[in-house]
Amino acid sequence: MKFIEKMFKSKMKSSASNSENQKDVNHIFLSKSLEKNINLIKKTLGESSDIVIREFFAGEDGKIKIGVIYTDGLADKTLVQTFILEPLMLEMRKTNLSANILSKKNSFEILKNYVIPKGDMKDVSDFEYLFTQLLSGNTIILIDSYNKGIAVDSRGWESRDVTEPTSQTVIRGPKEGFTETLRTNTALIRRKIKDPSLRIEAKQIGRRTKTDICIIFIKGVANDKIVKEVHKRLDRIDIDGILESGYIEELIQDEVYTPFPTMINTERPDSVAANLLEGRIAILVDGTPFVLIVPALFTDFFKSAEDYYHRFCFSSLVRIIRYFSFFITLLTPSIYVAVTTFHQEMLPTPLLISIAAQREGVPFPAVFEALLMELAFEILREAGVRMPRAAGAAISIVGALVLGEAAVMAGIVSPAMVIVVSLTAISSFVIPSYNLSITIRILRFLFMILGATFGLYGISLGLIALVLHLCSLRSFGIPYMAPMAPFNLDDQRDTIFRLPHYRIFSRPHLISQKNIIRQQSPLIAKPTPPKDYE
Amino acid sequence: MKGKQILLLILIVLINMNTGCWNRREINELSIGTAVGIDKSEDGYLVTVQLINPGEVASEKATERTAVTTYRASGETVFEALRKLTLETPRKIYLAHIRILVFGEEFAKEGIGKALDFISRDHEFRTDFYILIAKNTKAEKLLNVLTPVEQIPANKVFTSLKISEKAWASTYHVQLDELISGIISEGKNPVLTGVIIKGDPETGMNISNLENVDPPTTIQIRYIGVFKDDKLIGWLNEDESRGYNYIMDHVSSTIVNVPCENGKVGIELIRTKAKINGDVEYGKPKIDIKIWVEGNVGDVECEVDLTKTKNIYALEAKVQKKIKKEIESAIKKAQDNFKSDIFGFGEAIHRAAPKAWKELKTDWDRREFQDLEVNINVTVKIRRIGTIMKSFQKEAKE
Known part of the structure; x- marks a missing residue:
């Protein structure tokens, strides 16, 4: 892998110099003149149409010059209106603060502490911070003759509601999902x-x-x-x-x-x-x-939130099925290819005859047939993800009919291969995390090539290499294959099986190293109904 | 340095590629053989191979063509003959899946040992096929007979041997390793079950054989062929074959008929256990055979009251006598007619008295085996009498 990095090294160097043209406004402090500050903001932001800059005079005689700046769309307009502009422009005139305001000395503190009825407020003294606040939706209030301003929280933009997650659905369990905010x-x-x-x-x-x-x-x-x-x-x-x-x-x-x-x-x-x-x-x-x-950890990708909501026996069964289908989806096409092209003697005789009869007249070698069908399936799957919803039905018809029925009828692929491919396809959807199923999709092709060139010998070598690789991985320093390698008996309660909750009284040992116990000892925690009901 | 390492890695991968694929073959490039027959020919061996037509076996529609095809070729060695077959066959012959290996009777009489070498040496054969003798005919003829129900004739022979052995116990399946060890062993001679063509072999070849409700030609598994070393020397009849199987502990279930008042009673044996013990007393070898038999009453066609235990005991005694007779007849035939120790009595003596065996073995088959004293001890227990108590013939009479 090192040589791939080397290939890109030259590019990396050129991109490093890119960061230098960024220092234009960083670490420039606000000046005392409001005009200068606003000019600098205008210059830096260019002619951006969504930046609203409002300058006005406030106070009893309009002696204080104030600038209010916010980003249209990111800031909540009614909030800016009722909690910032109205107090500054109208209510400040009514209040009897004239003496203090006239003195001009602490009008900044008065604004901050008496005028603006808003919770989250921050002082701004340099432009880098100002722009960050402004562009994340906060409103900036600048006052003439002060070299600092106030950033008032006014964030409020259109956002998606909390809806049911689409990628990890459950039958039992909370239906809320994260949003973009x-x-x-x-x-x-x-x-x-x-x-x-x-x-x-x-x-x-x-x-x-x-x-x-x-x-x-x-x-x-x-x-x-x-x-x-x-x-x-x-x-x-x-x-x-x-x-x-x-x-x-x-x-x-x-x-x-x-x-x-x-x-x-x-x-x-x-x-x-x-x-x-x-x-x-x-x-x-x-x-x-x-x-x-x-x-x-590797085993975490076989867990689903739902495992903990259903009864433990069902969850354990489902988990075992997931591990099983991991191997099915990883190895079925490669084993099929290996056995039918190298190890025909391993098949039971009636099965061999049946496969031989199906392959009668198929023009391609089994490997090619398998690669063709797997590729076709991957294309279908990718098309199904990217396509507009309305065309989805068309894809499934084309997929099911053309690739399944028609290809068999035309004698281009054997029915056994269609079964193998559909079995792998269905099994790959059983794995709850999408990113692991992508992994298997990649590895499946590798194993198919191994199976086609070296037979079962190649597949077993591939598996050995895979296990070695998995054992060498770390996730933030924790061995990826834990609690299998290194083995931990306590953690087995929630790995392949999911024992009842009162039995899972400890946290995963390698992950939480100091606060292991999550509930009282199982002997006490075990639910025991009262013995007599009289 | 790094570049060299990568180059080395690529080379190692490439070397592997060169070795790969040497035995890669697609299923549809193979002709799957189901049976091999070996006969004598002028220049050596006549090898017959029964090949499957996969399209016919698994097709949904009935076709005019047969499920199997046979090809034959002769050669000075079995290997040569098999390779010569490719002159005729459209694809390479694949013999890993053969179910039966059949020797012609004539060929078997001259010795099968030489032909077996290739079959046990070649890596392609799985050794789970059954070996049989085509009685009164040539293996070539036998493999040509088409069978109903089971489309592949070799499969039919295979399964009916397996079933008849379990349910009737007058046959015995012999596999390659057992046959070879029987030939090699000094204290034991091998046997092979016979297979015969019932009917005209010529009509059996034709697909019209299958178009009859009662097919004119069928294949039957019958009799056990006795060998001396690798040569067939004779046949045991039905009862003697069963007697042989009792001794060898091959019986798992069979029916024993015993007479009673005005009819017969059929006993189904459900469990048998046999033990052969050898011994040498004052230089004279001796064999003890102990057989335990358990059975159920299955068929009462006479007037016997099974509710009385003494009648059951009487039945047990009759069964015991009958089994003993079958065993004795098998031993007698082997001792007197064939002079061949097919039971492995020599091996039992060898196990019991290795030192004495050293002297005995020199003319075991010629002299010692024929004079061998064999004690037979049969114990019979009848466990159940079925779902009715009295036979209804008896009730009708009353």
Whole structure:
């Protein structure tokens, strides 16, 4: 993998110099002249039509010159009107503060403390901060002859309501999902965990997008070292823009050159809450409903939020089915190809005859047939995702009829191959996390080539390599294959099986290292009904 | 340095590619063989192969063509003959899935040992097929007979041998490893079950054979062929075959008929267990055979009152006598007619007295086996008498 990095190194160097043309307004402090300040704002923002700059005279004799600046669309207009403009322009005249205002000495403090009835207010003294506040929807109030201004929280833009998550649906469980607004998302988590030690630490990443990011964890439960590591890795990021949590994921993950995801992403507040309680750390990014959770282990991608809501026996069964279908979707086409082209003696005789009869007249070798059908399926799937909704029905008809029926009828593919491909396709949807099923889609093609060139020998070599690779992965320092390798007996209660809640009394050992016990001992916690009802 | 490492890695991958694919073959490039027959010919062996027509076997519509096709070729060795078959067959013959290997009777009388070498040496054969002798005919003829119900004749022979062995116990399946170890062993001779054509072999070849409700030609599994080393020397009849199987502990279930007042009673054996013990007393070998049999009354066609235990005991005694007779007749035939130790008595002696065996083995088959003293001890238990108590014939009479 090193040589790939080398290839891109030359490009990296040229992009590093890019950051230097950015220092225009950074760290320039506000001047005392309102005119100068407003001119600089106008110059920096250019002719942007959505920036509203309102200059007026306030106070008894109109002696104080005030400038109010906000971004149309991001700031709530009625809020600006009733809580900023009206008090400044109308009510200030009525109030009997003339003596103080005339003195001009502390009109800034008076404005801040007596005039504007708003909760969140910040002092602004340099332009970098001013622009960040302005462009995230806050209203800036500048007063002539003061070299600082006030940023009043007035954010209020059109946003999507809290709706049911589309990517992780459940039958039983909360139906709310995150939205694109960071504040709404943090509120959704707070509502689940009303614990004073829930920490929501904010950060801003992206030189130009200035994307708000929140790191959420429960102090005392989460591993401090990992929290520190998350901060360290996030601080290392120097990029112009973060548009989705996927950017963050790729920039802070342990190993880039792996098909396996080392971070969980979810749209569901309940699964974020559950993970926080296990001692994990959530990273929320403004502008996306997908929340990152670290550290993530291989087995976590087989868990669904619903597992904990249904009865434990059913959840265990479903989990076993998921692990099983992981292997089906990864290996079925390759094993089919390997067995039918190398190891015919392994098939039971009646099955061999039946497959031989089906392959009678098929013009392609089995490998080619398998690659063709898998490719066709991947194309169909991709088309189904990208297409406008209205055309969806057409795709399914084309897919089912043309690729299934017609191809078999025409004798281009054998019916057995159609069964193999549909089995892999269906199994791949069983895995609850989409990013792991993408991984399997990639690996499946690799295994098919291995199976077609070396038979089962190749497939077993491939599996060995896969296990080695998985064991070498780390997610924020935690071994990816835990609790299988290194093995931990206690954590098996919630890995392949899901035992009843009273039996899962400890948090995953490697993830939450100091506050392990999550409930009282199972002997006491076991639900016991009273013996007599008289 | 790094560049060299990558180059090396690529080379290693490429080397693997060169070795790959050497035995890659598509299923539809193979002719799947289901049976191999070996006969004698002028220059050596006549090898017959029964191949499947997959299209016919699995097709949904009935076709005019047969489910199998046979090809034959002769050669000085079995291997040569098999390879010569490709002159005729459209595809490479794939023999991993053969269900039966059939030797012609004539060929078997001259010795099958040489032909077996190729079959046990070649890597392609799975060794789970059954080996049989085509009684009174050539293997070539037998493989040409089409069978109803089971489309593939070799499969029919395979399954009916398996079923008859379980339910009737006068046949026995022999696989390659057992046959070879029987030939090699000094204290045991092999047997092979026979298979015969009932009816005219010529009509059996034609698809019209299948168009009758009562097919004129069928294949039947019958009798056990006795070998001396690798040569067929004779046949055991039905009762003797069963007697042989009792001794060898091959019986899992069978029916024993015993006479009673004005009719017969059929006993279904449900469990048998046999044990052969060898011993040498004063230089003289001796064999003890202990057989435990459990059975149920299955069919009462006479007037016997099964509610009385003494009648059950009487039945047990009759069954015991009958089984013992079958066993004795099998031993007698092997000792007197064939002089071939098919029961492995020699091996039992070897196990019991290895030192004495060293002297005995030199003329075991010629002398010692014929004079061998065999004690047979049969224990019979009747467990259940079925769902009715009295036979209704008896009730009608009363």
